[in-house]
Amino acid sequence: MTITAQMVKALREKTGVGMMDCKTALNETGGDMEAAVDWLRKKGLSKAAKKADRVAAEGLIGASSEGTKAALVEVNSETDFVGRNEVFQTLVKAIAAEATEAGGDIDALKARPFPGTGRTVGDEVTESVATIGENLNLRRTAMLEVPEGVVSTYIHNAVAPNLGKIGILVGMKSSGDVEKLDELGRKIAMHIAAVGPLALTPDEVPAEAAEREKAVYSDQARASGKPENIIEKMVEGRMRKFYEEVVLLKQSFVVNPDLTVEQAVKEAEGEVGAPIAVTGFVRFVLGEGIEKEESDFAAEVAAAAGR
Template sequence: MTISASQVKELRDKTGAGMMDCKAALKETAGDMEQAIDWLRKKGLSKAAKKSGRTAAEGLVGVATEGTKGAVVEVNSETDFVARNEGFQGIVKGIATVALTTAGDVAALAAATLPSTGKSVADSLTDAVATIGENMQLRRTACLSVENGVVASYVHNQVADGLGKIGVLVALESTADVAELAKLGKQIAMHVAAHDPTPAAVRTEEIDPALVEHERKFFSEQALESGKPAAVVEKMVEGRIRKFYEEVTLLKQNFVMNPELTVEALVAQASKDLGAPVAVKAFVRMVIGEGIEKEVSDFAAEVAAQAGL
């Protein structure tokens, strides 16, 4: 049976598969387009399975907000090149939007339907692996919501709307004007992107007491080595604890856009200006590849090994 160039092009446009693979698929299925798509999908799934073991530490963080709710997702790929692929960007953007309905549950998000494909998020990523040719993984997701107010977002190193290397959500509870709250929320989100409060605590009382006690003990031992009197040592330790809170607590940090103000003072001023109390309820900061141990490849060693040297 003769397979026309137009048939090959149509199949390639629909699947993103290589020209020779498309031609082979059409020959195997006697020119039936739908069967050829399935044939390629089966072949692609086999390839995708082999790729699934490769380290995926690049990719994109995607954010989506809808009034009082916001979601952030991390979808990994093997190379930064794929992050610039419009098809991959579209998938991540779609996944972030779906994440608004899954309350920060990765398993629920993976099983949810992606509207653009009509398939589950997990199956859509598997298909994308076959088409794009790299391992891809939905790694994590988080969702914030408030009863009144906004969930604002900011994306750092943005490659497309709502997609980049660092994604931040900030939940503000207030009955103040939503547009003004959104501006404030974005400013705080930008601050969080620049000055990572780790562990992720809004207020000092949210920090694990065991961690505070550990730091206090460390500072005490350090101060005692100075040989200063106990009263002086105590003051030194309290000063170091205050500094510790400033480093790891969002509200105690100096605001990146105006270091003369703490974030707490910024929010207090906004409450006065907007005529209604404003409270930072929570925040999420997600960085692409954070915590993933990347494989370091010695290309020369690989070549030598293959050559038997």
């Protein structure tokens, strides 16, 4: 079958792949358009597979907000250079924009349609491996929603609007002035970025973390030789101090250290014009928890030079 320029153009418009690759795909599949699309997808998957064993711990955190809900995504790449790549930044922004509808479910986000391509978000990430030339991974997402008020967002070390290395969401429930509420929420988000609290309230601190601290304090108190009733009071006092250090609402507010975050929120109610409740927060740090390979850069350069 003769492969015409119109056929190549149609396949290119459908897939976004280069002209030569489209022509090859049509030749390989006898001009069958759908088979050619599959052939190109398989080619993309093949390229991605070669890079899939490389550790992707760089990249970007993306944020998006939509009324009373907002979302974060983490998309990883192999090198920090990709985070400054406009193609990659556009990809992360588009994924973040879809994340508010995925409800914090990574599989639901990957299954959502990617705008303007006819592919899913997950497939678009795979396709982008060939374009960008590095292993990419849509690692995680989170979403917060409030019945009224605002979910404030903050990106630390931003490389572009709503794209950076640390992303924060804070749920601010109130019927008051949304603009002033969001201003407070952004300050709290900056506090969270800097301090990294474990939980919103003492009840939400992971049980294993609290038990570990309690066991350490109990052993230290018993080493003093004091009676059990005194030890119990000593441990209670130290646990109160522990919660002040790790619980958001109990922490000293970085914007005004004379107040706790809880007190700062209460004080702001007059200006906002209604009661305020902080309903939750999310903190994404790029690459957090990913084991990075230690590399000898000098050895890599020597190897590349053929030594």
